[in-house]
Amino acid sequence: MKKIDLLLFISVVFLGIFGLFMIYDASSFVAFRDFSDKYHYVKEHSFWMIIGFLSLVFFSNLNYHRLYNLSVPLLIASILLLILVFIPPFSLKLLGARRWVDLGFFTIQPSEIVKLTLAIYLSAWFSTKEKGRFIAFLLLISVVLGLIFLQPDMGTAVIILVESVAIYFLSGANLLHLFILTPLALIAAIILAIAEPYRAARIATFLNFNQDIASTSYHVRQILIALGSGGLLGVGLGNSLQKYAYLPENATDSIFAIIAEEIGFVGSVFIISVFILLIWRGFVISQNARDLFGKLLAGGISTFIAAQVLINLSAQTALVPLTGIPLPFISYGGTALVINLSSIGILLNIKKQSHKNI
Numbered sequence: 176m177k178k179i180d181l182l183l184f185i186s187v188v189f190l191g192i193f194g195l196f197m198i199y200d201a202s203s204f205v206a207f208r209d210f211s212d213k214y215h216y217v218k219e220h221s222f223w224m225i226i227g228f229l230s231l232v233f234f235s236n237l238n239y240h241r242l243y244n245l246s247v248p249l250l251i252a253s254i255l256l257l258i259l260v261f262i263p264p265f266s267l268k269l270l271g272a273r274r275w276v277d278l279g280f281f282t283i284q285p286s287e288i289v290k291l292t293l294a295i296y297l298s299a300w301f302s303t304k305e306k307g308r309f310i311a312f313l314l315l316i317s318v319v320l321g322l323i324f325l326q327p328d329m330g331t332a333v334i335i336l337v338e339s340v341a342i343y344f345l346s347g348a349n350l351l352h353l354f355i356l357t358p359l360a361l362i363a364a365i366i367l368a369i370a371e372p373y374r375a376a377r378i379a380t381f382l383n384f385n386q387d388i389a390s391t392s393y394h395v396r397q398i399l400i401a402l403g404s405g406g407l408l409g410v411g412l413g414n415s416l417q418k419y420a421y422l423p424e425n426a427t428d429s430i431f432a433i434i435a436e437e438i439g440f441v442g443s444v445f446i447i448s449v450f451i452l453l454i455w456r457g458f459v460i461s462q463n464a465r466d467l468f469g470k471l472l473a474g475g476i477s478t479f480i481a482a483q484v485l486i487n488l489s490a491q492t493a494l495v496p497l498t499g500i501p502l503p504f505i506s507y508g509g510t511a512l513v514i515n516l517s518s519i520g521i522l523l524n525i526k527k528q529s530h531k532n533i
Contacts, residue, residue, distance in 0.1 A: 178526065178527040179523065179526075179527070180456055180460065180522070180523055180526045182452060182456050183453060183456040183457070183460075183519065183522060183523065183526070184519075184523065186449050186450075186452050186453040186456070187231075187453065187504060187516070187519050189449060190446075190449060190450070190453070190503075190504035190505055191224060191227075191228070191504050191512075191516075193446070193505065194220075194430075194502075194504055194505030194506070195217060195220060195221060195224060197430055197433065197434055197505060198216055198217050198220050198426050198430070198505075198506075198507045199213075199214070199216070199217040200412065200413055200415070200418065200433070200437070201415070201418045201425045201426045201430055201433040202215075202216040202217065202418075202425070202426035202507065203217075203418075204418055204419050204420060205418075205420055205425070205426070208420070216426055216507055219507075219509070220507050220508075220509070220512070222509075223508075223509035223512050223513055224512060224516075226509075226513055227512045227513040227515070227516035227517070228516060230513055230516055230517040230520060231516040231517060231519055231520035231523070232520065233517075233520065234517050234520030234521045234523075234524060235519075235520040235521075235523035235524050235527070236524065237520075237524060238524065238528070239468075239469060239472065239521055239524045239525050239528070240468070242295050242299075242472070242521070243299045243302075243468055245295070246292075246295045246296040246298075246299035246300070247296065249292040249295055249296065250292050250293060250295075250296040252292070253285060253288045253289045253292040253293070254289075254318070254319065254322070256276055256283070256285035256288060257285045257286065257289065257319070257322040257323065258322065259276050259285070260273050260274065260275070260276055260285060260322075260326060261273060261325070264277070265277055265278070267282055273325075273326050274286060274326045274328055281509070282509075283509075283510045284508075284510040284511065286323050286326065286328055286331045286335075287331075287508075287510040287511045287514045288510065288514060289319060289323070289335060290331075290334065290335060290338065290479050290514060291476070291514050291517065291518055293319060293335060293338070293339065294338060294342065294472060294475035294476055294479065294518075295472060297339060297342045297343070297471070297475065298342060298468055298471035298472040298475055299468060301342060301343065301345075301346035301348075301467075301471055302346070302466070302467040302468040302471060309348070309349075309352050312339075312343060313356075316335075316336065316339050319335060320332045320335060320336060323335065328499065329498070330486060330498030330499050330500040331499075331500070333482075333486065333498075334479055334482045334483055334486065334500065335479070336360060337478060337479070337482045338475050338478045338479040338482065340353070340356065341474060341475060341478040342471050342474065342475040342478070345461075345470065345471055345474045345475075346467070346471055393423075394422075394423050394424075394429070394497060395493060395497060397417060397421055397422040397423070397432075398422065398429060398432045398491055398493070399493060400417065400421075401415070401417040401422060401432035401433060401435060401436040402432060402435045402436070402491075402492070404416070404417070404436050405435045405436040405437065405438070405439040405440065405443070406439050406440065407439050407440050407441060408438075408439040408440075408441055408442075409435070409436065409437045409438040409439030409441075409442055410436060410437055410439075411437060412437050412438065413437070414437060415433050415436045415437050416436075417432065417433060417436055418433055426506070426507040427501055427506050427507050427508060428487065428490075428497075428498070428499055428500065428501055428502075428506065429491065430501075430502055430505055430506050430507070431443075431487065431488060431491045431502055431505075432491055434446060434505075435491075447488065450484050450503075453480070454477055454480060454481045454484070456522075457473060457476060457477030457480065457481075457522055458473075458474065458477045460473045460477075460522050460525050460526045460529065461473035461474040461477060461525075463529045464525050464528075464529055465528055465529055469525045469528070469529075472521065472525065473521075473522055473525045476518045476521060476522055477522070479518075480503055480515065480518065483500055483501070483502070483503050484502065484503060486498055486500045487500045487501065487502045487503075487506075488502070503515045504516075
């Protein structure tokens with residue numbers, strides 16, 4: 176028990192249980208309207224939460240060094256799943272995007288899986304010294320990001336890019352490469368944003384909330400109304416008005432707006448503090464891992480969780496344009512929940528094998 180990171184584990188359990196309650200709270204009206212069952216979303220999420228915590232227990236007891244030898248097949252399998260997204264009859268198109276693979280008895284989102292498998296592969300690759308791998312690194316990332324952009328899913332692509340760059344430079348790479356990579360990434364992001372009309376519309380809305388209130392800026396306005404309605408202490412759990420189909424994606428990407436409306440600024444700061452605690456523990460585990468593979472893997476996992484939290488909360492507070500990034504451990508979504516909980520299990524195992532009692 177002394178080797179279990181209780182702060183990390185308790186934080187995740189709290190966020191998971193709180194998220195389950197908030198999904199029921201935020202989705203019950205829409206679930207009853209669409210499925211005649213107000214428990215529809217919470218029942219599905221409960222199933223995936225059980226799978227996720229079982230996966231957490233499994234990975235927390237699996238020696239993380241075994242993932243080193245599995246890094247190549249795991250990455251290949253996840254890339255094949257990314258390709259499968261575009262191949263009928265497995266391809267599932269929702270809201271104009273192809274991000275899911277329909278396996279008949281359930282659907283999965285390969286881009287969520289890639290977050291973890293790519294972190295494992297890059298950590299294994301960069302844990303050994305090798306000259307001249309910058310070009311090979313760029314080619315690999317270009318393939319993965321290209322497949323995700325085609326879905327399209329720019330938000331997830333940004334997270335994977337941040338995670339990959341973090342692992343690359345944590346391994347002791349030349350900082351000159353960072354100065355080469357940064358402008359290339361910015362130029363590519365601008366081109367991709369302009370090329371897709373819906374992305375351009377989101378950016379235009381972000382720059383001017385007063386335009387086209389009935390369509391492009393509607394979502395942002397409803398988020399801001401929810402945040403403003405919450406005030407200091409909130410309207411009370413279960414008393415949100417925005418959950419009555421006013422706020423789009425209120426159980427997924429925009430669930431934080433419902434949380435802020437119901438528990439206010441004080442409650443929201445507490446939830447954010449739990450996320451900060453969780454991310455901090457992840458980086459402490461990375462710093463004290465017994466080998467470079469463990470350091471890079473823990474650092475990569477902590478980075479992609481932190482990036483998801485930061486992007487989601489920034490979008491929900493109108494600091495960046497809206498993205499389709501869910502809030503980890505809280506938003507509705509099966510694949511993301513299982514992958515995030517599995518990642519926490521790996522962090523717990525790295526902590527168990529660290530030399531220091533941190």
